Amino acid sequence: MPATHQEPARFPVTVDVVALTVRDGELSVLLINRLLEPFRGKPALPGGFVLAGEELLEAATRELAEETGVEHLPGYLEQLGSYGPRGRDPRGDILTVAHLLLAPDFPVLSAGSDAEHAAWYPVREVQSGTVQLAFDHDRIMADAVERAKSKLEYSPLGAAFCGEEFTIAQLRAVYEAVWDTRLDPRNFHRKATGTPDFLEDTGRMTAGDTGRPAALFRLAPAARPAPGQPTKAVLNPPIMRSRP
Template sequence: MPESHPAPARFPVTVDVVALTVTDDVLKVLLITRLIEPFRGRLALPGGFVLAGEDLATAAGRELTEETGVVGVPGHLEQLGSYGPKGRDPRGDVLTVAHLLLAPNFPVLSAGSDAEHAAWYPVSQVLDGELQLAFDHERILVDALERAKSKLEYSPLGAAFCGDEFTIAQLRAVYEAVWGTRLDPRNFHRKATGTPGFLEDTGRMTTGDAGRPAALFRLAEAARQAAGQPVRAVLNPPLMRPRA
C-alpha cells in the first residue's frame, strides 16, 4: 500500500496592491495607516483578505476601493508575485498575492475598512528608512519597483503614468522618476518617437515651459486596448535604462 499523502495545509489568502504614480517628478506609492492590529498605526500597502468565490484581481480592486475610496482601477494592474505563507504575519501563516498598479496621479478620496488614513508617499522615504512599513511590505515594494523599472524598458507602460495625451517631456519625467536618473532630452525624444509601435503624434500642441509649444503624443494603436490602456506589447528596440 502506498503511503498516504499528508493533508494539504489550509491558511488565509490576502492581496496587497503596490500602487505607483509620478507627481511633481517624484515617484510615489500609495500607503494606508493601519487602524487595527497587528501593526496598528503603521504604514502598509492597501490590501486585505480574499473573500470566498472572489478572484484575485477583483479582490485587489475591492480592497483598493475600501481602503482608499478609489472606485475602479485607475491604471494598469498586474499580478506581481506571492509571498509567504510562513513568517510574514504575526497572526499565523498567511499567503499574500501582491499586485502592481501603474497609474496617473489620482486623488485618495477617503480611508475606510481597516485603514485610518491613506495618502501618497515618496518611494525614497521608504527605501531610505524614513518610513517603516508593516509586515513584509518593504520587500514587496522593492520587488514592485524592479518590475516597474523593467516594464518601462520593454513595454509601453511608461505611458500608464500619464493621461491619454502627453508631451515627450512629461513621458521622460516618468522614466526619470522610476529609474531614478536623468536622461538626455534629445536622446530620449529620438528613441521614444523612433521606436516602432510605441507613440503617435496627435497633431496637436500644448503650451510647454516658458510658453514654448510642445507636441502632444499618445500611445500608438498597437500599444492600446479598446479601453485605451497599455497592453503587453514589446518595445523593439527597448528603451534601456542607464546602467551604473
C-alpha cells in the same frame, strides 16, 4: 499498500497593492495607516483578505476602493507575485498575492475599512527607512519598483503614468522619476518617437502653459493593453536605462 498522502495546508489568502505614480517629479507609493492590529497605526500597502468566490484582481480592486476611496482605477494593474505563507504575519501562516498598479497621479479620496489614513509617499522615504512598513511590505514594494523599472525598458507602460495624451517631456519625466536619473532630452525624444508601435502623434499641441507649445502624443493602438489583461506589447529596440 496505498501510498500515504499528507493533507494539503490550509491558510488564508490576502492581496496587497503596490500603487505607483509620479508626483512632483518623484516616484511615489500609495500607503494606508492601519486601523487594526497587528501593526496598528503603522504604514502599509492597501490590501486585505480575499473573500469567498472572488478572483484575485477583483479582491485587489475592492480592497483599494475600500481603503483609499478609489473605485475606478486609472492606469495598469497586474499581478506582481506571491509571498509567504510562513513568517510574514504575526497572526499565523497567510499567503499574500501582490499586485502592481502603474497610474497617473490621482487623488486619494478617503480612508476606510481597516485604514485610518491614506496618502501618497515618496518611494525614497521607504527605501531610506524614514517610513517603515508593516509586515513584509518593504520587500514587496522593492520588488514592485524593480518590476516597474524593467517594464519601462521593454514595454510601453511608461505611458501608464501619464494621462491619455502627453508630451514627450512629460513621458521623459516619468522615466527619470522611476529610474532616478536624468536623461538627455534629444536622445529620449529620438528613441521614444522612433520606436515602432510605441507612440502616435495626435496632431494637437499643448496650450495655455508657460513656454512653447509642444506636440501631444498617445499610445499607438498596438501598444495599448486590453482591459484586465497583461500587456503583450514589446518595445523593439528597448529604451534601456544606464546601469552603474
